[in-house]
Amino acid sequence: MKKNLFALALAVIFGFSATATEPIEKEKKEVNTDESSVAWKAYKVTGSHNGTVALESGTLIFDDGKLTGGEFKVDMTSMICTDLEGEYKGKLEGHLKSDDFFGVATHPSSSLVFTKVEASGKNSYEVTGDLTIKGITKPVTFDVSIYGSKATATMKIDRTAYDVKYGSGSFFDNLGDKTIYDEFDLVVDLVF
Template sequence: MKKRLAILALALVTVVTVNAQSKTIKTGESTVTWKGYKVTGSHEGTVDLKSGTLKFDDSKLTGGEFVIDMTTIGATDLEGDMKGKLDGHLKSDDFFGVSNYPTAKLVITKVKSTGKNSYKVTGNLTIKKTTKPVTFDMSVYGSKATATVKIDRSEYDVRYGSGSFFDNLGDKTIYDEFDLVVDLQF
């Protein structure tokens, strides 16, 4: 009887292990696009993934982890000196302080299926030295996943031009929330 239970337990572990998969993100084929807003308009750009994985049980998303290379943050809506100034400012301590914090990280902690190929995802996002939970929708089709994430930069001590920290900024105010549009290939 004990031998049968041991064989059954081993078979169950084997089935669970076979069904659990970790898929490596193809960072060179994936994109992360950001868009930040201010009173007088907006700016947009990209930032590169350094690494990433998505975890599945059968074909259902169950988790994942991503490292973002903050040293690559840059505007795509400007050229020349204006682009250089904005890129440098985003990398400075006024914003993301990439010399001290060269990466950001997202670790998925909870996944709930909301329909075929659709999920409500919660994860811990670390920017600079602060980790906060974020929740967003993700779709997975074949070897692709997409998500749009809204982030409140003030929660991560990114204060420059924020009306949450400074009064009387007028048309120099930069809104706290920015968007990330993520297209992953794995």
Template sequence: MKNYIKNLAAIVLVAFMTFSFTTIEGDKKEIKVGESKVVWKGYKVTGAHEGLISISSGHLAFDGDRLTGGAFVMDMPSITVTDLEGEYKGQLEGHLKSDDFFGVEKYPTASLVFTKVAVSGKNSYKVTGDITIKGITESITFDLSVYGNKANAALNIDRSVFNVRYGSTSFFDDLKDKAIYDAFDIIADLQF
């Protein structure tokens, strides 16, 4: 009887571990990285900046026409600034890549892995996923829409939870008009 209980417990444990770490994949549709566009927007007391960042790889998973999962890897050294030119553009791009912000030499990728997808309307989904920036993983929830072979999403990310401290009032006092808001936006237009 003891062996039976031990065997049953082992089977239950293996089944639990298997289902816990298996993502819902379904029919994988690879993201066409060259045809997709990801825009970032950061905000400060005195204005805002925006630019682009490239996707290294990614896919969306479907069960028929219904979105069931997805995962993305971002190429952090590809960060560019599109609202400045010349010297200022180069300075900001260098600063964003430095340890003050995303430390791309040490952390060359960021990732997003869907953990839950719920239908929220026609062609619309409420997605929860694990986002990893600078080696720190946090849960995030956002809306994603799918139309044919295109998808778009807007994510609002709090950089302070990923230890991106520069100019953050969450870490420094008396920044006044030098403060940079913790929240930044990612707007993704994806083709698959």
């Protein structure tokens, strides 16, 4: 009888301790902004231009090792063109920062907040988020891949949704070879 009572007491003690464990908390991982990069590429009838813009801050949120959220802020004043040099580089960068395009004097930062994350493979996710550019917020959907402490995302953005209409064939007629396509690409490499 004592043996059975002792076994029952052990079962109760270990049973309670097994069920009383704390749930795993969500883990917030800060992005290393110095080692991370955001590259852009924009297209026009006669070619394309590309460059970078700096991350101001960024956080990825994981729950039990799976991506569940994220939030990022981009310094729009840091936008540079990497495919031109000298006078033309300066002119393009100035124009992109002007009110014709991103109006960085009034809107010095843009942001992205994840609103929905769904696993689409072992290390990949389909993410929907609220992207804010020039004070205008619109939903965007894109893919994110995570390997260890690195993440990569690619997205296509329709600039006209954010009131960036300069040179758009969707809004202006007879632009000919001066037409700038509405969509531009972003490739984001994160280290956290």
